[in-house]
Amino acid sequence: MLEHSGFDKWGYVYYPNSCISGGCKVHALFHGTSMGHELIGDGFIKRAGWLQYAASNDLILLMPQMEVWWTNPFGTWDANVPYRWQYTEDYFREEEDPLLFNTN
Numbered sequence: 001m002l003e004h005s006g007f008d009k010w011g012y013v014y015y016p017n018s019c020i021s022g023g024c025k026v027h028a029l030f031h032g033t034s035m036g037h038e039l040i041g042d043g044f045i046k047r048a049g050w051l052q053y054a055a056s057n058d059l060i061l062l063m064p065q066m067e068v069w070w071t072n073p074f075g076t077w078d079a080n081v082p083y084r085w086q087y088t089e090d091y092f093r094e095e096e097d098p099l100l101f102n103t104n
Helices: 043-047 050-056 098-103
Strands: 007-014 025-029 059-066
Touching: 007 050, 043 050, 050 059
Parallel strands: 025 059
Antiparallel strands: 007 059
16 A cells, blocks of 8 residues: 555546436546646646537546645656656556556
8 A cells, every 4th residue: 555646635527417317438637747736726627628528528537636745846647656756667657556556
């Protein structure tokens, strides 16, 4: 078990009215570096065009957020292992990666 996963305790979910009765697909939307709500509020979510796309294509959006903290000051998705960033780590996209473990 991870002591600190890097996930923020809050995230966002969007579902269009057409999805209330079911039948919609689910899409996970991961923000970019420095685009999480701790740094820019809901700017990425409201301005990137995904809400409009989801509404017109019957998609439910799950939008987890990364926590900004001392080892990850920009809320980067691949910086979730404490004490270092993983931009070039060999196991970044492998099963051992804590982020992938938490999003499965």
